[in-house]
């Protein structure tokens with residue numbers, strides 16, 4: 633049982649006592665039985681609710697010295713994220729962050745000098761094989777978590793010692809379709825990861841479960857009205873990153889992500905698609921190509937419109953370029 637449940641039971645026990653001492657034994661037992669029933673229901677709701685903290689948070693103090701604060705932090709640290717399991721032990725991902733800096737791989741990162749700001753946040757998230765070395769001033773040095781596309785796993789494995797040896801405090805979360813991620817020996821990417829986990833036992837490698845992949849598709853359909861598969865598109869690593877970040881971070885600071893109208897804006901800044909690929913196709917050209925591809929494209933622009941919507945109900949802020957969210 634989670635500590636939260638002990639607490640709710642603790643509160644109610646004193647409640648039963650306070651109400652009960654003036655009443656007859658029969659009334660007491662009726663009240664006690666109903667209270668126990670109500671409590672069990674509450675415990676069930678807390679246990680099975682998608683976001684138990686939102687239920688609990690208003691009751692908890694904000695002062696750092698308060699014991700509830702400590703309890704709350706512990707509670708959060710140990711909240712398992714069940715859609716992500718470790719290789720090879722199949723354990724759920726347990727990580728909680730206060731402020732997450734999500735560093736985009738976009739050329740927008742270049743020349744903004746955001747490195748120090750990024751390194752000051754509690755968790756720093758990057759995508760795929762985006763490097764820090766040589767770009768520290770703009771992208772920072774630290775990496776807490778990398779969200780990695782199945783297609784980028786071979787890139788990580790070109791430098792296994794760098795990614796899985798030296799960076800053994802980084803959490804790797806790999807997303808991919810079942811055909812590549814299946815665990816019956818036929819999933820080519822899963823097999824690569826299993827080998828890496830064997831070679832680097834300290835590495836913290838997680839994969840997205842099939843259920844979680846389906847959930848991410850469902851979110852796309854709910855937000856856009858379009859079926860991801862029928863519309864011939866793939867979700868981007870940014871999509872999976874924000875879905876996990878909303879689950880794990882109290883506050884999200886996204887760096888270097890453009891909004892959905894940026895590429896239609898007069899005189900926008902032309903930058904490479906990736907900050908680490910100088911001379912590659914311009915970001916907006918790449919985005920427009922993907923947006924209109926009949927199949928196999930990422931709907932980057934559509935996704936950005938959805939992110940703007942999420943930012944209204946979640947604590948998400950966008951920097952460099954800044955998004956004006958009302």
Ligand SMILES: *[C@@H]1O[C@H](CO)[C@@H](O)[C@H](O)[C@H]1NC(C)=O
Nearest residue numbers: 796797798799800801832834
């Ligand atoms: C873990 O990373 C640290 C820092 O890069 C390194 O010194 C250490 O050797 C690594 N441990 C293993 C087992 O690779």
Ligand SMILES: *[C@@H]1O[C@H](CO)[C@@H](O)[C@H](O)[C@H]1NC(C)=O
Nearest residue numbers: 891893894897953954955956
């Ligand atoms: C989107 O980006 C463009 C270009 O930076 C900017 O002019 C516009 O105000 C932004 N819109 C929002 C909603 O942030």
